[in-house]
Amino acid sequence: MRKDIAQKIGFSFISLCMFTTVMFLFAIIYFIGSRGIKVISWEFLTQAPRNAMTAGGVAPAIVGTLYLTLGAVVFALPLGVACAIYLNEYSPKSYIVNIIRLSINNLAGVPSVVFGLFGLAVFVKFFGFGVSILSGSLALGILVLPVIISASQEALLAVPYSLREASLALGATKWQTIRKIVLPAALPGILTGVILSIGRVAGETAPILFTAAAFYLKGYPKSIFSEVMALPYHIYALMTEGAHPEQQTAIAYGCCLILLCLVLFMSAIAIFIRQRQRSHYYG
Amino acid sequence: MDSKTIIMEDHPNCVCSPSDAVKIKAQDINFFYGKQQALKNINLDVLANKITAIIGPSGCGKSTFIRLLNRMHELVVNITLTGRIYLDGQDILGPCVDPVEIRRRIGMVFQKPNPFPKNIFENISYGLEVNGIKNKEFIEGRVIESLKKAALWDEVKDRLHDSALKLSGGQQQRLCIARCLAVKPEVLLFDEPCASLDPISTRKIEELILELKKDYAIVIVTHNMQQAARVSDYTGFFLLGELIEFDKTEKIFKAPKDQRTEDYITGRFG
Numbered sequence: 396m397r398k399d400i401a402q403k404i405g406f407s408f409i410s411l412c413m414f415t416t417v418m419f420l421f422a423i424i425y426f427i428g429s430r431g432i433k434v435i436s437w438e439f440l441t442q443a444p445r446n447a448m449t450a451g452g453v454a455p456a457i458v459g460t461l462y463l464t465l466g467a468v469v470f471a472l473p474l475g476v477a478c479a480i481y482l483n484e485y486s487p488k489s490y491i492v493n494i495i496r497l498s499i500n501n502l503a504g505v506p507s508v509v510f511g512l513f514g515l516a517v518f519v520k521f522f523g524f525g526v527s528i529l530s531g532s533l534a535l536g537i538l539v540l541p542v543i544i545s546a547s548q549e550a551l552l553a554v555p556y557s558l559r560e561a562s563l564a565l566g567a568t569k570w571q572t573i574r575k576i577v578l579p580a581a582l583p584g585i586l587t588g589v590i591l592s593i594g595r596v597a598g599e600t601a602p603i604l605f606t607a608a609a610f611y612l613k614g615y616p617k618s619i620f621s622e623v624m625a626l627p628y629h630i631y632a633l634m635t636e637g638a639h640p641e642q643q644t645a646i647a648y649g650c651c652l653i654l655l656c657l658v659l660f661m662s663a664i665a666i667f668i669r670q671r672q673r674s675h676y677y678g
Numbered sequence: 679m680d681s682k683t684i685i686m687e688d689h690p691n692c693v694c695s696p697s698d699a700v701k702i703k704a705q706d707i708n709f710f711y712g713k714q715q716a717l718k719n720i721n722l723d724v725l726a727n728k729i730t731a732i733i734g735p736s737g738c739g740k741s742t743f744i745r746l747l748n749r750m751h752e753l754v755v756n757i758t759l760t761g762r763i764y765l766d767g768q769d770i771l772g773p774c775v776d777p778v779e780i781r782r783r784i785g786m787v788f789q790k791p792n793p794f795p796k797n798i799f800e801n802i803s804y805g806l807e808v809n810g811i812k813n814k815e816f817i818e819g820r821v822i823e824s825l826k827k828a829a830l831w832d833e834v835k836d837r838l839h840d841s842a843l844k845l846s847g848g849q850q851q852r853l854c855i856a857r858c859l860a861v862k863p864e865v866l867l868f869d870e871p872c873a874s875l876d877p878i879s880t881r882k883i884e885e886l887i888l889e890l891k892k893d894y895a896i897v898i899v900t901h902n903m904q905q906a907a908r909v910s911d912y913t914g915f916f917l918l919g920e921l922i923e924f925d926k927t928e929k930i931f932k933a934p935k936d937q938r939t940e941d942y943i944t945g946r947f948g
Contacts, residue, residue, distance in 0.1 A: 487755070488755070555792070557788060557790060557792035558792055558794060558795075559753075560750065560753070560786075560788065560792070561788065561792045561793075561794065561854070561857075562794070562804070562808070563750070563753065563778075563781060564748065564750060564781050564785065564786040564788075564858075565781065565782065565785070565804065565805035565808065565809075565857065565858070565861055566778050566779065566781045566782025566783075566805065566808065566809055566861055567778070567804075567805075567808035568778050568808070571808045575804065575807075575808070576794055576804075579795075579796075580794075580795050
């Protein structure tokens with residue numbers, strides 16, 4: 396009888412925690428959704444801001460965020476996967492490798508504004524890329540490298556050792572084994588890392604503050620060397636600057652809603668690819 | 679040919695009649711994991727077109743031994759190996775020998791079926807692709823041939839493009855055998871191939887191994903003494919890293935010379 400009660404209390408507690416968590420999530424969606432939806436219109440999605448950001452739309456910011464996110468993933472994915480392969484499949488277990496692992500884990504804990512300043516010093520000034528999509532993507536890319544590396548490492552670890560053995564025993568080289576057996580099998584896990592990074596990158600403000608983001612632009616970026624507007628920075632600008640706080644706040648909520656949907660949309664694409672990969676291999 | 683004859687002569691444990699060709703010859707093998715000795719002074723011949731069974735209790739070094747034969751031991755770090763292993767008289771442990779080529783010539787089937795997470799066709803064509811064969815018609819022919827040889831063709835011919843992971847355990851193991859056969863090895867190593875299979879699948883694999891004897895030298899590690907008695911021509915009994923006895927299977931099971939062999943095969947320990 397007492398065991399029974401303990402179990403009931405335990406389960407009740409766990410359910411309570413779960414519902415609290417879910418409640419927060421729904422609260423966010425509700426507040427952002429209900430306030431944001433008011434300003435959403437076709438014009439809002441397709442026009443540039445007008446009248447000191449109190450009218451018009453936020454299309455350049457949407458496009459900017461898309462570019463920056465894609466750019467960051469394009470930079471970070473090959474680097475991160477290569478790094479994970481090196482650490483998991485090639486590196487001898489040594490002192491130096493342990494230091495590399497430790498550094499990567501620490502990189503994950505570096506505050507994002509540090510990446511912003513680093514990007515300013517290195518990409519904007521030193522390499523002379525200027526305040527641009529390129530500089531911003533690189534700064535964001537470095538920011539998510541640890542996420543992609545650790546997700547890729549997990550994914551590689553999850554590939555059974557017996558598959559590597561089977562491949563090597565057929566006369567495949569280590570490289571062929573990694574490229575044709577291990578990587579394809581790890582791809583769904585690696586894509587999970589990409590999904591996480593998309594969410595992270597799309598919402599970051601600090602790293603693009605000095606490297607990519609413009610306060611206000613009339614049109615769309617022309618090349619990777621152009622400045623861009625970005626949703627998170629636009630929200631920040633709307634809430635802290637300007638002379639018409641009321642209209643601006645409404646627009647900021649609209650931007651939040653779009654940002655949420657954008658992350659959801661990009662994640663959905665990645666999830667779709669991941670599912671297709673999985674069913675291809677394990678169908 | 680010359681080197682082969684020389685090896686035959688200076689071999690202490692030679693039980694083969696002169697007409698039998700030695701395919702693999704392991705000579706004075708000592709093997710260490712770190713400081714721990716796993717194999718002690720092993721001398722053993724694998725004959726062409728014969729099945730050599732290796733029996734012994736868990737941890738006696740059976741699997742360690744056959745992994746040396748195709749240099750799979752090199753995947754583990756911190757090991758020491760002394761001695762010589764000859765394949766057709768060529769020392770395969772030599773520094774100039776490419777382990778990748780050795781592994782193509784000496785195929786291996788593992789304890790648990792380990793098909794690639796690909797479809798049935800790709801599982802078999804993989805070995806050909808990594809060995810540089812690009813001709814599609816050739817690959818297709820070889821895939822079909824290998825599946826037929828592995829007695830799997832009739833069961834999978836209508837679903838070559840289904841995932842290999844949908845097959846049953848026994849079918850998966852025959853697929854793994856077919857995968858080996860596709861790259862035309864000269865020797866097949868089986869590391870407890872039936873350990874995870876039911877009796878019916880086990881019988882199918884055993885029949886298949888007997889059939890394959892026509893074309894290959896075969897080494898099979900097994901826990902199952904009945905299996906060794908059923909399929910093998912020669913049997914080696916390993917205990918604590920030593921090759922206690924190596925002889926014709928009949929002799930090992932009917933009239934073992936060593937007391938320890940007798941104790942093991944009569945089930946007194948192990």
